[in-house]
Amino acid sequence: GAGVSQSPSNKVTEKGKDVELRCDPISGHTALYWYRQSLGQGLEFLIYFQGNSAPDKSGLPSDRFSAERTGGSVSTLTIQRTQQEDSAVYLCASSPTGQPQHFGDGTRLSIL
């Protein structure tokens, strides 16, 4: 596709369950970012990938959060034992290099 694709677009799950969010960046984009946006808040940085490696994981809020990227393309963000405060829109962005340039539509995660 032409843009950054994220799936699912919406996810509702019960507290304590694990969730996996997917990001398919623009082909050829080596830089990939995950952000989250809680209600009324700015975008909160989670993790940055350059290729398959993650030189900056400083934004992951706890060890329940992890992310990986394989083949320098698709990335998955996994949240284990979800909590209500994890409810947010999770955004992925990719770029040929440097700053986040192309964002996806996001995954709206709701924890019941």
Add this chain to the structure above:
Amino acid sequence: AQSVSQHNHHVILSEAASLELGCNYSYGGTVNLFWYVQYPGQHLQLLLKYFSGDPLVKGIKGFEAEFIKSKFSFNLRKPSVQWSDTAEYFCAVKPATSGTYKYIFGTGTRLKVLA
């Protein structure tokens, strides 16, 4: 901690009015600065950026932003807005430090332009 403040959360203007959206950041070192825009129903996208040089940066669609280092500000301006400028605008800052990729975003300003 580094932060970005956008003091205007909602702005309503009539077409042809001038626009200035405020952005202030807290970081003592060298920074890279950005404005992003999200039009209704569309993705967030980069509007303009500043790395170094001329502090007045021109972006797409007639937008510009001025970096004033002494004020830690990077305000977005447009001399005459159009209805199509209705969108949410986000300011972002990144410390120009090697090894950090943490772009810090403000909470956004929703602009509504009345036709």
